[in-house]
Amino acid sequence: MKRHQIILEKLAQEKYVEVLDLCKILGVSAVTIRKDLKFLEEKGLLFRTHGGASLEDPYINDRHVTEKEKISVEEKNGIAQAAAALIVENDSILIGSGTTVQALAKFCKPIGKLMVITSSVHVVLELIKFKDVDVLQLGGYVRHSSASVVGSYALHILENVSCSKFFLGVDGIDLEYGLTTTNLEEAQLNRKMLSSAQKTIVLADSSKFGKKSFAKIGNLDQIDHIITDKGVSTTVLDKLEDIGIQVTIV
Known part of the structure; x- marks a missing residue:
């Protein structure tokens, strides 16, 4: 069927499609599109999601940091370099966990004093070599x-903290559901870090879009800036712009 072919072609281009967008493109009802997506999923050609479909399985399971380090390395390094450029002299920042924010620490070249608060052990190991960086x-x-900490002790420390920026790594970005990670306690800590920062910057390669994991961190309207790579679709970029989120493509 031609309609199925168009859906699969759009998925191949953008990796994620929404029901409402397909309705506009194909001129049919949402009920018809959902039937099409169900049929294509049964054929093993896509994965249905809430409100759309993904070329890859949208549900992320927990993986070890050493495994994740080997994925999208070039993209993560480009994102990390762009994020590092946002750190200014005498800044105070929060850094979450994950391989992309770990790369941020690797590319960090602080000017003057820098205060860093982090849950990531690897970030600490990268930054302790700088004498003007207080960690x-x-x-x-x-x-x-x-390789990151969670729990009530970390939450307690953040009660009396305010920083200019929070660099957040995530496992999934769903345009409707929001930002997610694989661990409930990590999501709770990320929410607390988000509330302790004036500005939240999400570092995520394009494979994270259209994905959803177990624990919700927050909604998209709670963040200010996303740094990602050129693999993100124009449809997603348009929707992020509508929300009012600044997007940097590397």
Whole structure:
């Protein structure tokens, strides 16, 4: 069927499509599109999501940081370099966990004094080599898979903290559901870090869009800036612009 072919071609281009967009393109009802997507999913050609479909399985399971380090390395390094350029002299920043924000620490070249608060053990190891960088390592239980801390001790430290920027890594970005990660406690800590920063900057390669994981961090309207790579679709970029989120493509 030609309609199915158009859906699959759009998916191949953008990796993620929404029901409402397909309705406009194909001139049919949402009921018809959902039937098409169900049929194509049964054939193993796509994965249905809430409000759309994805070329890849949209549900992310927890993976060890050493495995994630090997994925989209070039894209992550480009995103990290663009993020590092946003750090200014005498800045105070929060850095979450994940391989992309870990790369940010690697590319960080601080000018003057810099205060960093982080949950990531790897970020600390990257930044302690700078004598003008003061690092506050949040305390708590260390998650083996992410090499980062979680728990009430870390939350307590953040009660009396205010920083200019929060650099956040995520496992999934769903345009309707929001930002997610694989661990409930990590999501809770990220929410607290988000509330402790004047501006939140999400570092995510394009493979994270259209994906959803177990634990919700927050809605898209809670963040200010996304840095990603050129693999993100124009449809997604348009929707992020409508929300009012600044997007940097590397």
